[in-house]
Amino acid sequence: MIIRLAESKDVKVIQNLCDVFYFVYTDALLDSIKRKRVLVAEESDKVLGVVIYALKEKKVSVLVVDKEQRGKGIGKALFEESVRFFNVTQMKIMATEDPTNSVPFWKAMGFFPLPQIVKTKRGNKLRPMIYIKEKKQ
Numbered sequence: 001m002i003i004r005l006a007e008s009k010d011v012k013v014i015q016n017l018c019d020v021f022y023f024v025y026t027d028a029l030l031d032s033i034k035r036k037r038v039l040v041a042e043e044s045d046k047v048l049g050v051v052i053y054a055l056k057e058k059k060v061s062v063l064v065v066d067k068e069q070r071g072k073g074i075g076k077a078l079f080e081e082s083v084r085f086f087n088v089t090q091m092k093i094m095a096t097e098d099p100t101n102s103v104p105f106w107k108a109m110g111f112f113p114l115p116q117i118v119k120t121k122r123g124n125k126l127r128p129m130i131y132i133k134e135k136k137q
């Protein structure tokens with residue numbers, strides 16, 4: 001598996017991956033790709049996961065792995081590469097708690113949950129979580 005910057009040819013597959021939760025607008029996605037804010041995990045020419053980094057908010061705004069490919073370390077590899085590539089030291093994200101519970105994943109990535117849950121218009125429950133990168137001694 002490799003992790004690389006997304007290209008405009010990846011737009012459709014990225015939108016399909018994200019579709020479960022969010023509709024990612026084509027123009028906004030192309031703009032993020034152009035600005036080098038989107039990384040994809042790829043194996044045998046197949047995109048298996050995506051991470052989008054929101055530069056203004058300084059946080060991962062989207063991280064999704066293909067349903068068939070979860071639990072194999074792809075999400076972790078994408079998160080770790082985004083921390084390195086985007087030079088992250090800390091960030092606050094909104095983790096989905098319902099319909100899919102991604103909180104255990106983010107805990108495994110070193111995030112701490114905050115108490116107040118937010119409900120979206122779609123009825124999804126989001127849990128704010130905070131990440132502070134450990135300093136190497």
Ligand SMILES: CC(C)(COP(=O)(O)OP(=O)(O)OC[C@H]1O[C@@H](n2cnc3c(N)ncnc32)[C@H](O)[C@@H]1OP(=O)(O)O)[C@@H](O)C(=O)NCCC(=O)NCCS
Nearest residue numbers: 063064065070071072073074075076095096102104105108
């Ligand atoms: C959340 C998601 C990105 C995780 O990707 P993944 O490739 O399945 O995760 P990984 O295999 O890299 O798991 C990394 C670590 O998280 C842990 N983890 C992942 N999901 C977990 C779960 N449901 N319960 C407990 N631990 C979990 C793994 O055990 C692993 O821990 P380790 O590093 O100690 O071995 C993926 O499940 C997904 O796309 N979910 C739907 C979209 C989503 O919810 N995105 C987040 C929105 S905020």
